[in-house]
Amino acid sequence: MKKLLAMVVFLAAVMVQAQDRYTQGMDKAFALWQENKIVEASNLFERIATAEPDNWLPYYYVSQVNTFASFGEKDLQKLSVKLEKAKEFLDVAKAISPDNPELLIQEALINTAWISFDGATYGMTLSQKNVQLYNRAMELAPNNPRVILSKAEWDMGTARYFGKDTAPYCKDVEKALELFATFNSEIPYYPSWGKERAQQVLEACK
Structure with a gap:
């Protein structure tokens, strides 16, 4: 019984320590983002996501950081790197948390970034996709x-x-x-x- 109690206490302590690392990491990532250190914030959210494979939020924030940073970007290559990474991490988040309205909004924002960059190329196909995403998000939430x-x-x-x-x-x-x-x-x-x-x-x- 004492061994069992000791194991429970040990596991609880490990979980608290892991949660503390998660909290510290997320706080630091948000602070970097606030300081407009986009690459550093994205990289830290990515490391947290690797350590939290069942948590959709770090993946979501990797996607969001890169999406927001893409608005106003004039270089297609740089834009593509940001938005492809945003989509990659969003897809993982959606696999972890299906039918999540926050993720549907994020997907629509990625599409909007492409449309903002080149409406003639991306407007027709992605606009219709966004209508579907927003309608589905409204149904869910x-x-x-x-x-x-x-x-x-x-x-x-x-x-x-x-x-x-x-x-x-x-x-x-x-x-x-x-x-x-x-x-x-x-x-x-x-x-x-x-x-x-x-x-x-x-x-x-x-």
Whole structure:
């Protein structure tokens, strides 16, 4: 009995230590990202992902860091490296956590980065794909503010492209902003971005 108790205590201590390493690593990666050290942040998230093969979040953040860094990139080769890596890690995250609305949004953002780079080449095929992704995300999580905001922004962009009024989607942005006040997750490091962006978009609506 004493040996069993000792083993339980030992395993608990190992788990706490591993969790501490995870927390420290994630905090450090976010700090590097905040300092705009994109490559370093991506590499650290990647190392954490390797150590946490059943956790979709580090894979998600490798994908997100590289996607966000690709917007505005003018060099096709550099863009391709970032977005191919983003897609590679996203695919692993999706395998770990299927039907995850946060991952559907992330996939749509990768597509949007390609469209932003060259709409003539990628717009037709990826635009339709994004419509499907956002619709599916809305089915899965109709009260997730990031889902509502992201879909609204996509719909606004489509409306502008076709010369239509974007005002109808401002109500969706307003709803997203309201939901940001109450939406939360008990999962450490669960995505929380979007509130400031919603405020900016809503301000532009006015």
